[in-house]
Amino acid sequence: MSTAQTLTAEQILRLPKIVHHEHYDCSIRPGHVLSVGTARDFDIPGEFKAAWRNAGENLQEQAVAAANYQRWLHGHARESLTNYLSILWAQVLPTLQTGDYIYNTAKERIEDAVADGMIFLKLRFAPQLHQREGLKLQQVIDPIQQAVSEAPFPVRLVICALRHENGRLGRRLADAVIRNPLVSSFDLAGDESKFPGVLKWWAKQAKRVSAAGKQVTCHIGEAQAITEQDHADLDAIGCNELGHAIKGDPLGKLCTVCVTSNLVTHMAKSAETHPIDEMYHNGKKVNVDLDGTLLTGTTLSNDYRLIHETFGWTLADFYRCALNGLDHIPLPACEVRKIKTRLDEGYREAGLKI
Ligand SMILES: [Zn+2]
Structure with missing residues (x-):
């Protein structure tokens, strides 16, 4: 080239x-999944939930916690299709079950x-x-x-x-x-x-x-x-x-x-x-x-x-x-x-x- x-x-x-x-x-956005998943204690590895809790209201620390979580998601998902689907099922979809969450995440996506x-x-x-x-x-x-x-x-x-x-x-x-x-x-x-x-x-x-x-x-x-x-x-x-x-x-x-x-x-x-x-x-x-x-x-x-x-x-x-x-x-x-x-x-x- x-x-x-x-x-x-x-x-x-x-x-x-x-x-x-x-x-x-x-x-x-990974921050949405981590935030709702931590608040409602969904099946997300404990270290990521702890990092999110420790970040509190600090936006910068939240962004780091979300980025680390996404890196893990990506690495885990690419190991197998079974992992990919189980993450969607057990970690992502549970955070998208109310009208408000659906509306807000769709707005963020756009x-x-x-x-x-x-x-x-x-x-x-x-x-x-x-x-x-x-x-x-x-x-x-x-x-x-x-x-x-x-x-x-x-x-x-x-x-x-x-x-x-x-x-x-x-x-x-x-x-x-x-x-x-x-x-x-x-x-x-x-x-x-x-x-x-x-x-x-x-x-x-x-x-x-x-x-x-x-x-x-x-x-x-x-x-x-x-x-x-x-x-x-x-x-x-x-x-x-x-x-x-x-x-x-x-x-x-x-x-x-x-x-x-x-x-x-x-x-x-x-x-x-x-x-x-x-x-x-x-x-x-x-x-x-x-x-x-x-x-x-x-x-x-x-x-x-x-x-x-x-x-x-x-x-x-x-x-x-x-x-x-x-x-x-x-x-x-x-x-x-x-x-x-x-x-x-x-x-x-x-x-x-x-
Ligand atoms: Zn497709």
């Missing part, structure tokens, strides 16, 4: 970014997204995971939708059904997608290795969502290669946006690729061998995406930097991927044009001739 092509961390941070694939519960350069964000969540203390499905959706309605840039929500669930719950989730104005999309997430393919009960509900004029996306090709049957099922639903899609041929569908996430969950062995570069150069429709920040210990700007340093991607490469993402924004054309203007301005400022 020549010096002229080297992008600084500051330049990358300022690049406008379009995000389709990010999980709300995987992007919570604030952090702005700082990371995002100009469009699709934030996904599984409302059924936030009902441990008695919230009804709509009582989970309302506070997050409220936070989204107050966002300083366009944000939309994605509701996820999980692979181990069933058609009964799937129907309620699909209904929620259809009736909530700021929910744009319906997703299938969860353990692809145990429940591979496009599940029939989900496809039936996804078709209803699609018929109601909303978007459908599906986590696929993360643990298992995408098959011809998968494409036939996805085409029948009208789903042309895939979560990850790093294994098998995504054909012409948008692939929301999350490099660091794939490394942490061992779906890719190393940054150097991650398929994003080959996918991009083979003409696949890649959008550089995030998945989450808390357990991966990354930001989207960090992932851009990793791709830049590993594969030598230039502004033109990132811009081309952003155009793939732009194409898929579930907003009226006039709104998408405004986002395109912001995108172009940011890349011109960085030095790209458009």
Whole structure:
């Protein structure tokens, strides 16, 4: 790479970014989890709870305690997928079970997204995971939708059904997608290795969502290669946006690729061998995406930097991927044009001739 092509961390941070694939519960600030987890004595290692208590009201010491906790979370999560999921289940989700916590953390996430350069964000969540203390499905959706309605840039929500669930719950989730104005999309997430393919009960509900004029996306090709049957099922639903899609041929569908996430969950062995570069150069429709920040210990700007340093991607490469993402924004054309203007301005400022 020549010096002229080297992008600084500051330049990358300022690049406008379009995000389709990010999980709300995987992007919570560590300070929130530690603060609530300590107050309510959740299953968090004692040393971190002690550090938080000792920090008292001192913001600087709180920040150190939160950073140390996140380092541990990241290290523990990357040891195995079982650890990753058990942290989410035992430490993160218990702190997101009241309307206030959900609203506040969604506001914080949106604030952090702005700082990371995002100009469009699709934030996904599984409302059924936030009902441990008695919230009804709509009582989970309302506070997050409220936070989204107050966002300083366009944000939309994605509701996820999980692979181990069933058609009964799937129907309620699909209904929620259809009736909530700021929910744009319906997703299938969860353990692809145990429940591979496009599940029939989900496809039936996804078709209803699609018929109601909303978007459908599906986590696929993360643990298992995408098959011809998968494409036939996805085409029948009208789903042309895939979560990850790093294994098998995504054909012409948008692939929301999350490099660091794939490394942490061992779906890719190393940054150097991650398929994003080959996918991009083979003409696949890649959008550089995030998945989450808390357990991966990354930001989207960090992932851009990793791709830049590993594969030598230039502004033109990132811009081309952003155009793939732009194409898929579930907003009226006039709104998408405004986002395109912001995108172009940011890349011109960085030095790209458009
Ligand atoms: Zn995901």
